[in-house]
Amino acid sequence: MSRTLLIAEHDGKQLNPSTAKALTGALAVGHPVDIAVFAADAGPVAEQAASLEGADKVLKVERAENEHPLAATLAPQIEALAADYSHVFMPSTTFGKDVMPRAAALLGSPQVSDIMEVLDAHSFKRPIYANNVIVTVKAPSDTVVTGTIRTASFKDAPAGGQAEITDKSLDVELPGHSRFVELEVHKSDRPDLQSAQRVVSGGRGVGNKENFEIIYRIADKLGAGVGASRAAVDAGFVPNDMQVGQTGKIVAPELYMCFGISGAIQHVTGIKDAGTIVAVNKDPDAPIFEIADIGLVGDLFEIIPELEEKLG
Numbered sequence: 001m002s003r004t005l006l007i008a009e010h011d012g013k014q015l016n017p018s019t020a021k022a023l024t025g026a027l028a029v030g031h032p033v034d035i036a037v038f039a040a041d042a043g044p045v046a047e048q049a050a051s052l053e054g055a056d057k058v059l060k061v062e063r064a065e066n067e068h069p070l071a072a073t074l075a076p077q078i079e080a081l082a083a084d085y086s087h088v089f090m091p092s093t094t095f096g097k098d099v100m101p102r103a104a105a106l107l108g109s110p111q112v113s114d115i116m117e118v119l120d121a122h123s124f125k126r127p128i129y130a131n132n133v134i135v136t137v138k139a140p141s142d143t144v145v146t147g148t149i150r151t152a153s154f155k156d157a158p159a160g161g162q163a164e165i166t167d168k169s170l171d172v173e174l175p176g177h178s179r180f181v182e183l184e185v186h187k188s189d190r191p192d193l194q195s196a197q198r199v200v201s202g203g204r205g206v207g208n209k210e211n212f213e214i215i216y217r218i219a220d221k222l223g224a225g226v227g228a229s230r231a232a233v234d235a236g237f238v239p240n241d242m243q244v245g246q247t248g249k250i251v252a253p254e255l256y257m258c259f260g261i262s263g264a265i266q267h268v269t270g271i272k273d274a275g276t277i278v279a280v281n282k283d284p285d286a287p288i289f290e291i292a293d294i295g296l297v298g299d300l301f302e303i304i305p306e307l308e309e310k311l312g
């Protein structure tokens with residue numbers, strides 16, 4: 001059977017935007033794509049998934065344990081669901097990177113991670129060495145293909161779909177060794193870093209946690225998400241869910257503005273798909289200027305207030 005299953009990412013209420021991007025990647029395989037929503041009450045998220053153009057069916061997999069989905073409890077359910085599919089994908093987000101390898105292991109399938117291009121149903125391009133090398137990998141054809149889809153490489157599947165929503169009950173015993181205890185989320189009213197159209201980031205050059213206010217201020221003026229370099233995270237200026245780069249988040253905004261960031265390869269790898277990159281750094285030889293579309297040599301503490309004034 002040639003059919004693709006995409007596992008939706010959501011918080012129980014809202015479909016995460018990564019699912020719409022991963023759907024575009026999944027559709028590139030050329031088979032019908034069903035979206036599975038694992039939740040305690042999957043209704044609202046299933047409706048949102050069904051409205052994505054290109055989705056064939058939406059499967060609601062409801063059980064109490066899915067209220068707080070964990071990799072350990074989702075993986076056996078994905079394994080059971082995969083019996084009807086030739087391909088199973090998740091977005092290449094922190095959550096997808098946690099869940100999919102477990103499901104792939106249960107399915108005995110060598111997972112293709114970070115798919116950035118689909119060449120055919122079994123051949124994919126993916127980045128390695130911090131995006132410096134793109135490899136073509138071939139998945140075996142005698143087993144289900146499992147993979148994570150790099151959301152920065154695909155556009156959102158547009159709204160306007162009307163997929164059929166069906167209930168799916170799975171007779172799967174879930175492992176008791178892992179259970180949900182508590183979720184601590186850094187709350188922010190700012191746009192989500194990975195789906196924001198504009199992102200403003202600060203680095204070690206910002207100096208300290210208090211100074212980071214200047215970054216938040218300019219970001220709010222621009223309606224932007226806020227990111228940071230690892231040096232800024234390690235120094236405790238900001239929480240680590242704001243880190244952009246190889247070991248942080250991969251972002252693809254239309255506008256990426258970075259202040260006091262040198263442009264180390266591990267940071268730059270996270271912004272390769274950004275539209276326009278604007279860099280402000282007081283060192284004219286900073287490597288960030290090699291990839292910036294617009295570079296300004298100067299002190300961020302002088303430039304940001306000027307910019308704020310101009311923005312009104």
Ligand SMILES: Cc1cc2nc3c(=O)[nH]c(=O)nc-3n(C[C@H](O)[C@H](O)[C@H](O)COP(=O)(O)OP(=O)(O)OC[C@H]3O[C@@H](n4cnc5c(N)ncnc54)[C@H](O)[C@@H]3O)c2cc1C
Pocket residue numbers: 202203204205206228229230231232243244245246247248249259260261262263264265266267270280281282283286298299300301
């Ligand atoms: C395995 C591995 C994974 C990593 N993953 C990541 C990752 O995911 N993300 C990431 O960011 N890094 C990552 N790093 C770290 C990376 O190598 C760099 O150390 C880090 O990106 C540097 O952060 P920075 O540019 O803020 O700091 P620095 O390199 O110290 O640069 C600070 C910059 O601020 C400028 N500056 C200082 N004061 C001002 C001012 N007043 N106005 C304007 N400019 C000013 C300086 O000229 C300098 O260029 C990783 C490293 C390793 C080894």
